[in-house]
Amino acid sequence: MNRHAQTVVLLLTGGALLHAGSTDLYLRYVKAGLQPLLIGAGVVLTAAAVATLWYERQAARSRRDRHREPDEPGAGPDQQREPDAPGAGPERAAAGRHAHREPRVAWLLVLPLLALVLVAPPAAGSYTAMRTGSALQEQPWGYPKLPADGPLRLTVADYAGRAVYDQGRALAGRRIKVAGFLALDGHGAPYLVRMALNCCAADAQPVKIALTGELPPVLQPDSWIEVTGTYTPKRTKDPVNGTAVPYLSVASTRPVKAPQDPYDEAWNG
Amino acid sequence: MAIIEEAPDRPGPGAGAGSVAPHGSPGAAGTDAAPRDSTGRHLNSPLLLTMLLVLAVAAQGPLRRVLAAPVTQSWMTVFVAVVVQALPFLVLGVLLSAVIAVYVPPSFFARALPKRPALAVPAAGMAGVVLPGCECASVPVAGALVRRGVTPAAALAFLLSAPAINPIVLTATAVAFPGNPEMVLARFVASLLVACAMGWLWQRLGRGEWMRPPERPSHEGLGKGAAFWGSVRHDVMHAGGFLVVGAMAAATLKAVVPASWLNAAAGNPLIAILALAVLAVLLSICSEADAFVAASLTQFSLTSRLAFLVVGPMIDLKLFAMQTATFGRAFALRFAPATFALAILVSALIGTVLL
Numbered sequence: 001m002n003r004h005a006q007t008v009v010l011l012l013t014g015g016a017l018l019h020a021g022s023t024d025l026y027l028r029y030v031k032a033g034l035q036p037l038l039i040g041a042g043v044v045l046t047a048a049a050v051a052t053l054w055y056e057r058q059a060a061r062s063r064r065d066r067h068r069e070p071d072e073p074g075a076g077p078d079q080q081r082e083p084d085a086p087g088a089g090p091e092r093a094a095a096g097r098h099a100h101r102e103p104r105v106a107w108l109l110v111l112p113l114l115a116l117v118l119v120a121p122p123a124a125g126s127y128t129a130m131r132t133g134s135a136l137q138e139q140p141w142g143y144p145k146l147p148a149d150g151p152l153r154l155t156v157a158d159y160a161g162r163a164v165y166d167q168g169r170a171l172a173g174r175r176i177k178v179a180g181f182l183a184l185d186g187h188g189a190p191y192l193v194r195m196a197l198n199c200c201a202a203d204a205q206p207v208k209i210a211l212t213g214e215l216p217p218v219l220q221p222d223s224w225i226e227v228t229g230t231y232t233p234k235r236t237k238d239p240v241n242g243t244a245v246p247y248l249s250v251a252s253t254r255p256v257k258a259p260q261d262p263y264d265e266a267w268n269g
Numbered sequence: 270m271a272i273i274e275e276a277p278d279r280p281g282p283g284a285g286a287g288s289v290a291p292h293g294s295p296g297a298a299g300t301d302a303a304p305r306d307s308t309g310r311h312l313n314s315p316l317l318l319t320m321l322l323v324l325a326v327a328a329q330g331p332l333r334r335v336l337a338a339p340v341t342q343s344w345m346t347v348f349v350a351v352v353v354q355a356l357p358f359l360v361l362g363v364l365l366s367a368v369i370a371v372y373v374p375p376s377f378f379a380r381a382l383p384k385r386p387a388l389a390v391p392a393a394g395m396a397g398v399v400l401p402g403c404e405c406a407s408v409p410v411a412g413a414l415v416r417r418g419v420t421p422a423a424a425l426a427f428l429l430s431a432p433a434i435n436p437i438v439l440t441a442t443a444v445a446f447p448g449n450p451e452m453v454l455a456r457f458v459a460s461l462l463v464a465c466a467m468g469w470l471w472q473r474l475g476r477g478e479w480m481r482p483p484e485r486p487s488h489e490g491l492g493k494g495a496a497f498w499g500s501v502r503h504d505v506m507h508a509g510g511f512l513v514v515g516a517m518a519a520a521t522l523k524a525v526v527p528a529s530w531l532n533a534a535a536g537n538p539l540i541a542i543l544a545l546a547v548l549a550v551l552l553s554i555c556s557e558a559d560a561f562v563a564a565s566l567t568q569f570s571l572t573s574r575l576a577f578l579v580v581g582p583m584i585d586l587k588l589f590a591m592q593t594a595t596f597g598r599a600f601a602l603r604f605a606p607a608t609f610a611l612a613i614l615v616s617a618l619i620g621t622v623l624l
Contacts, residue, residue, distance in 0.1 A: 105513075119336065
C-alpha cells in the first residue's frame, strides 16, 4: 500500500466518521454518548491525510532543491551524476527508508466505509432480537408511581419490568400505549421489541413483549408500531434464554415513525 | 493491489518481493525485480477496481438479494458497529502513542529503569501504563528500547504489559463493562503479572542469539511534525486493517454462528476459558477495542472473558507476525506459545480470585 493509497484511505475513513457522526446515522451503530469522540476521530484522520500530503510535497520539494544545487557551480560533476541521479546517493536511501510499506491488510479499512456510506445497514432489528434472549432485568430500586389518570405511555422495558416483577400491580385496568418494532418468532407469533445497548450494536439486547388480541392481518417484521391495550397476567418464556416475557392484550395498533435513536439507552444513565 | 514504492520514475520492488531488505539499496533491488514483477502476477489498483466494479454490475441481482437477507444485514450492522465504535478509541491511542514515540526520547526510559534486570522487569512492566496505545504501537517501542540498551527482559515485560494496562485500554474496559468494574482491576493485575513473569522467564532462560537485533525505525531523520503524523498514519493503517479483520470475525460469530455453539463452549468453565483464549488469538482485535467484543460475548463467564482480554493484547496472529518481523523467528516461535500458556493460567487464577 503506497503513500497515496494510504492518504486516500485515511481521508475516506475520516470523512465517513464525520458523515456518520454529524447525522443520525451513528445512532444505528453506537450509543449517543460516542458522538464527540466520533467527530474528533474524523477530524484527526482527515488531518493525518492532509499532513501526509503536505509533508510529502515538502519532501519532494527539498529533494528537488538538493538536486538543483550542484547544477549551479559547474556542469562537470553533474554530467557524471545524471544517469543515476533520481535513485543514487543518500537521498535515495533516505527516501527508501521512510517509504515504509504498510501491510495490505490496511485495504480492508475500505470495507466498513463502503458498508457505512453505500449500504448504511439498519439498526439491529427483528433478526437479532429473535436470536438473542430477552434482557429483561428487575430494577433494584423498584418501580416509581405512575400518573393516576389518562392512558399510560410506557417504554417496552418499563411495561415488561412492571408486568413481570411488579406483577402488573400499577398496570391492571389501565389503557396502555407502548411503542416498539415488530418481530415474529418461528411460529409467526408477534412480539413488540425494543433493543437496548451498552456500547455498540454488537452488544444490543432485546426486551420483548408478546402480543395478543386485536392485531392487524399483516404483520411486517421491523416495522415500528404503537400498540394500545391492557395488561394481562399471561406470560411466556423466551425460547433462547428462558427469561419471562409478559403479554399485552392489544386493542388497537397504529404505525409510527422509528425513533431518532432506535435503541433504548436508559441503561447508559 | 499493487504496492508501488515511492520511486517516481521507476517501479519499485513489488509487494510480492517482501523479503527485499527495506533499508538496503532499494534502487538496485528494484531494477532486478521490477520487470518480472510488474508484468507477471501484479495487478495494479485501478485495474482491480475496474474489475470489481464490472463484477458488481454483472452480479447486481444476486448481490441485491444477498444484501437484503436478514443475516447479511445483521452481519453488516455488527461489522460497521464494531468498527465505528472502535475507531475513535484507536485514533485516541494512536495520537497519544505518536506523542510519546516522537516527543519523549527513548533514552528517557533507559535512564528511568533500575540497573538490576530483576528489578527493571517490574519497573518496565509498570512503565507500560505510560504508553497509551495498542499492541501494534508497543512492538516498535520495545524494539527501540532494546536498541537503546534496555535489558531485553525489561523490554519484553513492557511489550506485553503496555497494550493491556494503559489508561486508554483500561478506560475502554470500564466503559464496556459498566456493571463489572472489577473487570478493570482483574485485567490490570493479570496482565501485569503475565508481563513480569515472562520478563523474568526470559532473563532466566532466554538466549541472546534467539533475538535478532531490531532494525531501525522509519521515523528517524525526519522533522518532529512529519514523524508525528507518520506515526499516526502508520499506526492507523496497521491497527485499522486488523481491526476490520477482527470486526468481520466478531460479526460472523454474532450473526451466523448459532447461539447454541457458543453456549455449548460457554457451559464448561475450562473449555470456555480455552475457547475464548483461542478466539482472542484468531480474532487479533486491537486491545483498545477488544473489551467491547468481550462485553458482547455475554454467554461466557467473566473469567473466560478475562482470559480473552489478557491473551489478546499479548499474543495473536498479527502480533506474532510483528514479533517475527521485529525480533526474529527463533524468538517469536519460543516466546509466543509460552506467553499464550502463561496468560491462560494467570487469568484463570486471577479470575477465580477477583471475579
